[in-house]
Amino acid sequence: MNQHFIETTEAMDRPGAPPQDVVRLVDLKRRFGATAALDGISLTVRKGEILGIIGRSGAGKSTLIRCLNGLERPDSGQVFIEGREISRLGERDLQPLRRRIGMIFQHFNLLSAKTVEDNVALPLKIEGRSKAERLARAAELLDLVGLSEKAKAYPASLSGGQKQRVGIARALAARPALLLSDEATSALDPETTRSILALLRDINRQLGLTILLITHEMEVIRSIADRVAVIDAGRIVEEGPVWSVFANPQSDITRSLLGAIRPQLPAELAARLLQSAGADTILRVDVAGDAARGPLLSDLAATVPGPFRLVHGGIDHVQQQPVGTLFLSVPGNDAGHLAEVITFLKSRQARVEVLGHVADPV
Numbered sequence: 001m002n003q004h005f006i007e008t009t010e011a012m013d014r015p016g017a018p019p020q021d022v023v024r025l026v027d028l029k030r031r032f033g034a035t036a037a038l039d040g041i042s043l044t045v046r047k048g049e050i051l052g053i054i055g056r057s058g059a060g061k062s063t064l065i066r067c068l069n070g071l072e073r074p075d076s077g078q079v080f081i082e083g084r085e086i087s088r089l090g091e092r093d094l095q096p097l098r099r100r101i102g103m104i105f106q107h108f109n110l111l112s113a114k115t116v117e118d119n120v121a122l123p124l125k126i127e128g129r130s131k132a133e134r135l136a137r138a139a140e141l142l143d144l145v146g147l148s149e150k151a152k153a154y155p156a157s158l159s160g161g162q163k164q165r166v167g168i169a170r171a172l173a174a175r176p177a178l179l180l181s182d183e184a185t186s187a188l189d190p191e192t193t194r195s196i197l198a199l200l201r202d203i204n205r206q207l208g209l210t211i212l213l214i215t216h217e218m219e220v221i222r223s224i225a226d227r228v229a230v231i232d233a234g235r236i237v238e239e240g241p242v243w244s245v246f247a248n249p250q251s252d253i254t255r256s257l258l259g260a261i262r263p264q265l266p267a268e269l270a271a272r273l274l275q276s277a278g279a280d281t282i283l284r285v286d287v288a289g290d291a292a293r294g295p296l297l298s299d300l301a302a303t304v305p306g307p308f309r310l311v312h313g314g315i316d317h318v319q320q321q322p323v324g325t326l327f328l329s330v331p332g333n334d335a336g337h338l339a340e341v342i343t344f345l346k347s348r349q350a351r352v353e354v355l356g357h358v359a360d361p362v
């Protein structure tokens, strides 16, 4: 990647000044009749980070985006882009600030009658840059996204993943302070999604580009974001480093969004799960960070006399932090033994949940 791009991406920082938040939202509210689409959102996007915002349909994500790029005025609250409050600016003053935000979309929004390089160069044409400058910049960006050989092609001849690469190149053309990704991988198959997310992560790491990523998929958050904010009914219900939200979700909505990618008890066992005691007790044990690094199960065996079995689970990594779920069965009717097992696991910062009881779990 070339140096020219890096220098100009950083151009808004004053020498010696501390890096500022690229976006700061303060108590943002927006109602539509009886619906509070945004109900007091406060949030910052720090320079150089990838912040993921996740929420179900209707949570308020689109309204948030529209307030960010000045297409929607909040009823109250403030929107700062690179330290400048934009929510009350007129259309004329908004134009240059909007160019500080590059956007990529679910359906790419490319112009079908223009070549790939003309699509990429379009923001520069709007800025009134010379043709030579536009073509040089388009070539640089197509190289960045690995599509140099498609410069003269038309969007219709590209795959979905290639179209999104063009979308990313176009979004970066005017050297934005922020790349705003609005469900950018939702229309792509899993493999293409992975390659687009890897590209975004490379651009973030190598160029220091700040990214705000809006999605309804936890897998997207998991594979790319540094921090996550969970939005529901216009409010942020949970926010933090991705690994810690994954390891210890606080709200029902977060747990539900995590649902599909959280380890689950195998279906065969889940189907035989009873709530009445008597058979073996099945525990769900969630561990993360230091709790997941130590020899938890061998320490349990050495410390608490009596049997237990690992029936399912393992340790995964999120943001290089171990995060895992173990399903244990503790045999028999010995309530005292079960209590000791649970007390030991909790003393090691594991979160323990009794799921129910199963006869012959293994």
Ligand SMILES: Nc1ncnc2c1ncn2[C@@H]1O[C@H](COP(=O)(O)OP(=O)(O)OP(=O)(O)O)[C@@H](O)[C@H]1O
Binding pocket: 032, 035, 036, 037, 055, 056, 057, 058, 059, 060, 061, 062, 063, 064, 216
């Ligand atoms: N222009 C509008 N008029 C009336 N209601 C609106 C309008 N825009 C949004 N809403 C309502 O505000 C709430 C938040 O909508 P928003 O589109 O921001 O959610 P979202 O998280 O982007 O959902 P989706 O993922 O389905 O796009 C919803 O209840 C929606 O019906």
